[in-house]
Amino acid sequence: MPAVIIVGTQWGDEGKGKIVDYCSKQADFVVRYQGGTNAGHTIVLGEKVFKLRLVPSGVFYGNKVLIGSGVVVDPEILIKEINTLTTSGVDVDLIVSGKAHVTLPYHPILDGSWDKARGRGKIGTTKRGIGPTYTDKISRRGIRVHDLVNNTYEERVRWNVRLANKILQYVLEVDHRLDVKEILQQCSRWSTGLQRYVGNVSQTINDAIEAKRNVLFEGAQATFLDIDHGTYPFVTSSNPIAGGACVGVGVGPTKIDQVLGICKAYTTRVGKGPFPTELDDDIGIHLQEIGKEFGTVTGRPRRCGWLDLNMIRYASMINGLTSLALTKLDVLNGLERLRICVGYRWRGENITSLPIYDMGSCEPIYVEFEGWETLLDGGKLCSEAKAYIAKIEEETGLQIDYISTGPKRVDTICRRSVW
Numbered sequence: 001m002p003a004v005i006i007v008g009t010q011w012g013d014e015g016k017g018k019i020v021d022y023c024s025k026q027a028d029f030v031v032r033y034q035g036g037t038n039a040g041h042t043i044v045l046g047e048k049v050f051k052l053r054l055v056p057s058g059v060f061y062g063n064k065v066l067i068g069s070g071v072v073v074d075p076e077i078l079i080k081e082i083n084t085l086t087t088s089g090v091d092v093d094l095i096v097s098g099k100a101h102v103t104l105p106y107h108p109i110l111d112g113s114w115d116k117a118r119g120r121g122k123i124g125t126t127k128r129g130i131g132p133t134y135t136d137k138i139s140r141r142g143i144r145v146h147d148l149v150n151n152t153y154e155e156r157v158r159w160n161v162r163l164a165n166k167i168l169q170y171v172l173e174v175d176h177r178l179d180v181k182e183i184l185q186q187c188s189r190w191s192t193g194l195q196r197y198v199g200n201v202s203q204t205i206n207d208a209i210e211a212k213r214n215v216l217f218e219g220a221q222a223t224f225l226d227i228d229h230g231t232y233p234f235v236t237s238s239n240p241i242a243g244g245a246c247v248g249v250g251v252g253p254t255k256i257d258q259v260l261g262i263c264k265a266y267t268t269r270v271g272k273g274p275f276p277t278e279l280d281d282d283i284g285i286h287l288q289e290i291g292k293e294f295g296t297v298t299g300r301p302r303r304c305g306w307l308d309l310n311m312i313r314y315a316s317m318i319n320g321l322t323s324l325a326l327t328k329l330d331v332l333n334g335l336e337r338l339r340i341c342v343g344y345r346w347r348g349e350n351i352t353s354l355p356i357y358d359m360g361s362c363e364p365i366y367v368e369f370e371g372w373e374t375l376l377d378g379g380k381l382c383s384e385a386k387a388y389i390a391k392i393e394e395e396t397g398l399q400i401d402y403i404s405t406g407p408k409r410v411d412t413i414c415r416r417s418v419w
């Protein structure tokens with residue numbers, strides 16, 4: 001009856017939503033611990049495709065789902081998401097932490113304007129207001145869900161809107177002006193809309209762990225987008241790593257039993273920043289087209305490249321991974337030869353570690369594999385795929401517990417359950 005963290009090992013979009021949903025069958029509680037509407041977690045159920053931004057991906061098995069204090073909540077999008085799910089016949093049994101910070105209409109505008117002002121140093125954010133919401137939180141001027149539902153936000157919202165307008169006018173020199181009256185009216189609507197969902201997330205999860213119930217912690221983004229341990233400054237503004245689950249829910253590290261790393265069978269990245277194994281050729285285009293590698297939130301094409309095991313070893317260390325789930329293996333179908341990066345050439349040396357400050361100067365060292373046409377033969381993996389998987393296990397020292405061979409639940413091979 002464990003507490004399991006599910007975390008991205010690369011730059012996001014590894015298929016966390018699919019694996020969280022799959023593992024939720026045996027879960028009792030599923031809790032999101034960081035990020036906001038920059039996340040897009042896709043769950044395919046029959047003909048229906050759900051792209052969740054805030055509601056945890058465990059919602060489809062009727063579990064209690066929770067949003068921890070480490071998440072930044074855009075109330076407009078959360079309320080819409082709950083309505084969409086409910087209309088589709090999904091029961092949403094949700095608790096939102098009163099300690100979670102709220103993304104208000106000035107945050108996305110500041111986000112887009114700041115990123116534009118960076119010019120060539122642009123991060124390529126999702127423009128959902130994530131950075132500015134976390135900035136307000138750390139600067140101790142943010143609005144929390146508790147403030148919103150208790151109507152104790154007006155004075156601070158007025159002050160924040162005045163500040164945002166000054167930044168827009170004098171610092172960023174953009175024409176946009178925010179209307180405080182309109183924002184306060186929206187806050188009042190959201191206050192009513194969210195009231196019934198607010199509760200004590202840390203207490204609920206700690207009680208659940210104490211009662212030996214199955215708890216899943218759902219990460220958004222991924223290790224290399226982590227504000228502390230990722231490819232700074234090309235990162236998000238939260239801690240997607242496993243340690244972030246303890247902070248973002250309010251549980252002690254001694255309560256965690258397993259950390260499952262989600263690893264795509266190749267690598268993708270949205271937005272700017274270094275990417276040693278990036279492919280600018282036909283294979284990159286193959287991965288993008290067959291893998292449908294277009295951003296869930298922004299629709300931007302994702303950059304694609306070979307699997308990089310230096311990254312997975314680093315993710316294993318930073319997160320204390322106990323095993324892996326390998327996703328999108330089917331996307332490699334039809335490629336004649338495959339490559340896995342097992343080391344880097346860096347400053348004249350061959351290394352197997354990851355110089356995080358200088359990832360842009362790393363040249364990948366590859367091993368080559370035979371490709372395959374058909375991944376599965378009578379439900380069994382082909383020998384070429386087995387060799388590819390064995391190399392990942394050998395190089396990372398991690399067992400691959402789950403192999404995902406398509407977007408649906410049935411396209412999953414479970415070799416060992418995290419429960």
Ligand code: GDP
Nearest residue numbers: 013014015016017040041042328404405406407
């Ligand atoms: P997340 O942000 O980590 O939850 O991942 P996204 O949902 O943004 O992106 C993963 C995409 O790959 C989604 O469209 C999934 O439906 C899809 N997907 C997940 N697992 C597999 C798989 O094994 N094979 C294929 N072909 N698609 C998958």
Ligand code: IMO
Nearest residue numbers: 012013038039040125126220221235236270271
């Ligand atoms: P999921 O949970 C992939 C990227 C953005 C940008 C950087 C900072 O679906 O895996 P932000 O808006 O967070 O300030 O943008 O992080 N990014 C993601 N990339 N998947 C995500 O989430 C992402 N969330 C943010 O593209 O490069």
Ligand code: MG
Nearest residue numbers: 013040041296
């Ligand atoms: Mg995604």
